[in-house]
Amino acid sequence: MNKAYPLIKSEKGKNTLFLPKSLTTSQSLTKVAFGTLSLDCEIQTSSTDEVLVSEDLYNALLIPNEGPTHIIFHEDTVFLGPLIGIFTAGFTDSGLRPIGERSLFFAKLLAVEKSVGVFTFVFGAHQINWDQGTITGYFYRKNGWEKVEVPFPNVVYDRLPNRRTENHRALKKVKQRLHEEYLIPWFNPGFFNKWEIHQLLIKEKSVAHYLPETYINPTFERIELMLSTYQHVYLKPANGSLGLGVYQIIYSKEEGAYYCRYNDDKNANRLQKFSSLESCINYLFRNKKLKDYIVQQGISLQRSDHKTIDFRVHTNKDANGKWKVSVIAGKIAGRGSVTTHLNNGGVVKTVDEIFPDKKECFKAIESLNQAALRLSHAIDFHIKGSIGEIGFDLGIDKDNKIWLFEANSKPGRSIFSHPKLRENDLHSRQLSLLYALFLTEKTIKQPEEILQL
Structure with a gap:
């Protein structure tokens, strides 16, 4: 991968991009692009090892700040950036914590952009300006969060917080439109089942x-058979995460009893004894469906x-x-x-x-x-x-x-x-x-x- 160069707004020239001599190419270059925005411009050679962008061109490209940039040549265009959009949901009105409790996670992610040589921002569905082809994204600066209007990004990194949000029709439409209409690649597109x-x-x-032995929508007979083989099994929601809703069922041959270990609604670890598997399952699944679960062999x-x-x-x-x-x-x-x-x-x-x-x-x-x-x-x-x-x-x-x-x-x-x-x-x-x-x-x-x- 090519190295990153300092990108600096310059008072020199009009509608001009100045590239370092080391980037000399035989290609006929007539355009510059930032994100998905491309403009005609004059391209000249700079005497420094910096990428200089005349002030008017810098503003027209909606470049959010000076910083390291990679340079990609393709056909007649010089591509600056890249501009990376991180797509999520759960925005708040807080200037200090615009993405709620996850603000720190995103701040830490954006803080490494200069060490990589990219421009990175966080956005949601409501920050997209479809008519202008721009996004009012959240950037993280030394003084905290700042909203800046930028072009549509080169790439979108999907960081939606959960399955329920991911399945929201409006968010699915945003993803589909950016990918199919604007040809923007989208990575980490969904939660695993x-x-x-x-x-x-x-x-x-x-x-x-x-892979442990695993079955979906387990029957009493299936669970009983696996318990006779492995002495303990795990029941897990097929679409679960964070260890929520997981049960360990243990069969004690000596007692002829069944024990279940789980985390209750109050986040307390519980161990409960049952006289039969049927009474255990009926108790655990009185408010949920076994068909949404998998059963998995227990392993020592x-x-x-x-x-x-x-x-x-x-x-x-x-x-x-x-x-x-x-x-x-x-x-x-x-x-x-x-x-x-x-x-x-x-x-x-x-x-x-x-x-x-x-x-x-x-x-x-x-x-x-x-x-x-x-x-x-x-x-x-x-x-x-x-x-x-x-x-x-x-x-x-x-x-x-x-x-x-x-x-x-x-x-x-x-x-x-x-x-x-x-x-x-x-x-x-x-x-x-x-x-x-x-x-x-x-x-x-x-x-x-x-x-x-």
């Missing part, structure tokens, strides 16, 4: 062995201080569109918790904190790396659209076998609260924007490849 992902991966020989995972451990592995595509692992962190379940999620009392640890022995640690990292990359390629091959990141929940059993519990298309970032994972936090945010840079260049030079995804 657990059962659909399982169905895709079970057919792939390279990754099928990572490695433990720390008698508490279950699983691993969150993030993969991202980089500036070359290639998958790479950006972080691996261990999650240790809270006391009595059915999951390792932090909101249920879970604790984040680095892999070397879990495996003090260097050989054991190296072996675990290698196995988790290999599994996450294989799974990323398999999901990417089958899912329509451009995927830029995946968060995997993986387990290692007592025989050192890797298991996939869940794949998340919009992974949470709670693991980065660990002080030793701050560099990984920064790197993963940079990778999201670097992948947007890759998509921009691909869309400009080979649009048919991107738009077919």
